Structures are given as structure tokens and as C-alpha cells.
Amino acid sequence: MALLEVENVTKRFGGIVALDGVSFAAEPGEIVGLIGPNGAGKTTAFNVITRLYTPDAGDVRFEGKSLLGVPPSGVVRRGIARTFQNVELFRGMSVLDNVRVGAHARRGEQTPEDLLYYVNLHSLRYRPAAELPYGTQKRVELARALASAPRLLLLDEPAGGLSHEEVEHLGTFIKRMRDDYELTVLLVEHHMGLVMSTADRVHVLDFGRKIAEGTPAEVRGDKNVIEAYLGAEA
Numbered sequence: 413m414a415l416l417e418v419e420n421v422t423k424r425f426g427g428i429v430a431l432d433g434v435s436f437a438a439e440p441g442e443i444v445g446l447i448g449p450n451g452a453g454k455t456t457a458f459n460v461i462t463r464l465y466t467p468d469a470g471d472v473r474f475e476g477k478s479l480l481g482v483p484p485s486g487v488v489r490r491g492i493a494r495t496f497q498n499v500e501l502f503r504g505m506s507v508l509d510n511v512r513v514g515a516h517a518r519r520g521e522q523t524p525e526d527l528l529y530y531v532n533l534h535s536l537r538y539r540p541a542a543e544l545p546y547g548t549q550k551r552v553e554l555a556r557a558l559a560s561a562p563r564l565l566l567l568d569e570p571a572g573g574l575s576h577e578e579v580e581h582l583g584t585f586i587k588r589m590r591d592d593y594e595l596t597v598l599l600v601e602h603h604m605g606l607v608m609s610t611a612d613r614v615h616v617l618d619f620g621r622k623i624a625e626g627t628p629a630e631v632r633g634d635k636n637v638i639e640a641y642l643g644a645e646a
């Protein structure tokens with residue numbers, strides 16, 4: 413059984429159909445890429461899965477059970493964690509306290525201090541989060557997400573704002589996290605190099621609709637995908 417099943421989800425904002433009957437699934441242990449031009453509906457999909465938004469139609473199931481009756485805190489308790497497109501840390505709080513917040517609703521065997529060693533930030537644990545460079549803040553967010561011992565980790569543009577070297581390291585690190593913590597990962601990303609080198613399968617959205625799915629190589633060569641990205645640049 414798939415760990416996550418998004419089934420025929422529609423989400424409207426007034427006249428905008430941000431998601432239009434979108435379905436995709438993630439199997440245990442997979443890294444699933446979710447790509448598409450700006451405004452395609454990727455972050456909306458994350459917000460529906462984490463129950464910040466209620467879909468107008470469709471269902472989201474985790475371990476076979478619908479999440480639609482579950483509040484956002486309950487989603488964390490079931491084992492889903494995320495990072496945000498624009499880093500959302502408690503800016504005045506220390507790095508360590510930010511990671512402790514992640515362990516509030518659910519925790520694993522590793523302490524927040526352990527997780528800071530894992531993301532190589534232990535020496536900065538007492539620094540206010542806002543003082544750190546953007547790429548470092550993104551690692552704090554990763555540690556905070558891991559602090560709730562997730563089974564499913566949603567990453568919304570983890571490469572956004574990172575340097576070339578940081579992105580190269582990130583790809584390796586996402587796979588290492590998947591292996592070390594037995595995660596399933598949903599990866600929203602514009603950085604195609606990262607998606608192609610990291611994802612096992614990729615789903616492509618455009619204007620709220622799913623236009624393609626397959627291996628990274630399959631979607632890269634897909635006519636509809638190429639047109640969607642060219643259209644977005646025009």
C-alpha cells in the first residue's frame with residue numbers, strides 16, 4: 413500500500429483552481445519529485461496534505477486513512493513533517509529551541525541536540541535563528557522537521573536560495589536522510605539538477621493539473637512538460 417495517496421484533489425481560491433483533480437501517491441522509501449512552473453499548485457498540494465487547507469473535492473490518505481478529519485497538529489502526530497518555501501523559523505529563538513518545537517507533538521529517539529549534530533549545526537545551537545545565513549536556517553528547518561520523527565517528509569524548494577555547493581550537498585543529504593530515518597520524501601523543487609539526481613519518480617503540475625509522471629528521465633523528455641516550462645518562460 414502507498415504511504416501517501418492524494419486522490420482527485422481540487423482546491424479553489426475564488427476563481428483560481430489551484431489544484432484540479434490531482435492524484436499522486438508515494439510508496440514507502442521513495443523520493444517523489446513534484447515539479448511544475450510557478451503557480452502550478454505545488455505548495456497548495458503541501459498545504460492540503462498538512463491540512464492547512466481543506467480541499468474542495470478529493471481525499472488525502474496516509475497509511476490508508478483519510479487526513480481530511482485531522483487537524484494540522486494531528487497530521488504531525490501521524491508522522492508527516494515539512495519545511496517551508498520561505499523558511500519559517502521562530503526568528504528570535506535559538507537554533508536549539510526551534511528544533512525543540514519540532515519535537516512538541518511527536519518525537520523520536522533522537523534528541524534535538526542529536527539532530528543538530530546530524531545537520532552539523534550543534535556548535536551554533538544557542539544562536540538566534542535569524543542571525544544565521546539563509547542556507548544554515550534551512551538546515552535548522554530540516555532538523556526541526558526530523559525532530560517529530562516523521563515517516564513522510566515534505567520539502568518545499570529546499571534548494572531555493574542555496575549556493576551551487578550547498579545544492580550539491582543537499583542532494584546527497586536528502587538521500588542520506590531517507591536512508592538513515594527510513595523516510596518517504598516529497599520534494600517540490602525548481603532546481604532540475606537536484607530533482608533529476610534525487611527523485612525516484614516525478615509528478616508534473618501545470619496550472620493545477622497533473623500533466624505528466626514518470627522517472628526523472630521520462631518527464632524530462634516529455635513534450636507536455638517541455639511546453640509547460642517553455643510557456644512559463646515566454
Ligand SMILES: Nc1ncnc2c1ncn2[C@@H]1O[C@H](COP(=O)(O)OP(=O)(O)OP(=O)(O)O)[C@@H](O)[C@H]1O
Binds near residue numbers: 428448449456
Ligand atoms: N491562500 C491563497 N489564496 C489565494 N490564492 C492562492 C493561495 N494559495 C495559493 N494560491 C494561488 O494558487 C495557485 C497555486 O499556487 P501555489 O503556491 O500552490 O503554486 P506553486 O506551484 O507552489 O508555485 P511556486 O513555484 O511559485 O512556489 C496560484 O495561482 C496562487 O496564486
Ligand SMILES: [Mg+2]
Binds near residue numbers: 454455456497
Ligand atoms: Mg510554491
